[in-house]
Amino acid sequence: MININEKLNNLKNLISSYGSCAVAFSSGVDSTFVAYVAKDVLGDKALLISIEAQTLTSRDKSDMDLYAKKIGLKLIKAPCNQLEVENIAKNSPKRCYYCKQAVFTKIKEIAKEHGIETIVDGTNASDCNDYRPGMQALEELGIKSPLKDCGFTKDEIRQCLKNWNIEASEKPSSGCLATRIPYEEVITQEKLDIIRKCEDYLLDLGLKNVRVRLENKNARIEVMPNERSFFFDEKVMDDVYAKFKSFGCTYVSLDLKGYRTGSLNEILDEGL
Structure with a gap:
């Protein structure tokens, strides 16, 4: 079994191989962890992109600027009216698929304007244990999920952040x-x-x-x-x-x- 230090090395090598990347940033535990690693290995060749959607919690909204400043990466925020997308507002069991499709299409457009082709998100190995149709949309759009690829679980992500004395390690998950x-x-x-x-x-x-x-x-x-x-x-x-x-x-x-x-x-x- 791969230990957490080996996973971290694998993660750094994987993100480094991208050359540059845009992190889909929600200020949640997972995207915050990815952002710190991206900053560590890519420096200013990494960028944070947040979609200011109606479904964000107040806590995540208020943490975005604070966390981005602590990470030390440029943050771009863009609006996205999810409820204008009929398949999202109708709220079928595939809602998450349509939402991810809309949000990450917007993120890809912004990243491309800044000369960045690779988009990464915070999907991790623990997410595979729940019904998450949005993961199909990520795959179709070519979004990278390095935490999942390197086998990081939610508990391991929190442990790494705790080892680095980053307060986000204790932040409860909020979802949309x-x-x-x-x-x-x-x-x-x-x-x-x-x-x-x-x-x-x-x-x-x-x-x-x-x-x-x-x-x-x-x-x-x-x-x-x-x-x-x-x-x-x-x-x-x-x-x-x-x-x-x-x-x-x-x-x-x-x-x-x-x-x-x-x-x-x-x-x-x-x-x-």
């Missing part, structure tokens, strides 16, 4: 806000705004990692299993309910199982 809406329910700006407000409110209360799944404006809260007891207080429940109602939710509930990656994909196992 579209993953909070059940398949086949149309995604609207209003729904995304409700989800963003609800999640920001819970994070401001001190919870570490949250998801607010929204179905027909009915909110289902997922938190880490060890944080479920935070809600076992009548005042907390009343306050959260009142705040969520003010944001536009109809009903509010707590998922008793707690947060898990891709919980809305569970219905796919039963068949749509």
Whole structure:
């Protein structure tokens, strides 16, 4: 079995072989790790490109400029109205495919304007364990996924960042806000705004990692299993309910199982 140091050397050699690259940067753990390695081996021949999409979480938006400055690479931000793409707004089980297709087509255009042909993203080996149709779009567009190619898992990525004393090592995964809406329910700006407000409110209360799944404006809260007891207080429940109602939710509930990656994909196992 290849150890983490061997994987890191393989990763550096792989990214170095590109000559130059643009990192699809979301300020999440994975793209941040790729960006640090790209800076290390390519220097200013690496570039960060972020798409300012409606589905970005508030946390990821606020971290972009901060992380880019710490990494020391130029950051280009470009808007992309995902909801103008019918196949994204319709929210079929292939939504992620159409979204990646739209976002990375835009990233490729920007990179080409700067003389860069190679685009890398933060897909890693752990992502292969979940339903991710967007990976097909990446392959079709020729996007490189060096973390996946070198066998890096999410835990190993966090460990490397921790070894380098980079604060992003502790950043919870946030994903895109579209993953909070059940398949086949149309995604609207209003729904995304409700989800963003609800999640920001819970994070401001001190919870570490949250998801607010929204179905027909009915909110289902997922938190880490060890944080479920935070809600076992009548005042907390009343306050959260009142705040969520003010944001536009109809009903509010707590998922008793707690947060898990891709919980809305569970219905796919039963068949749509």
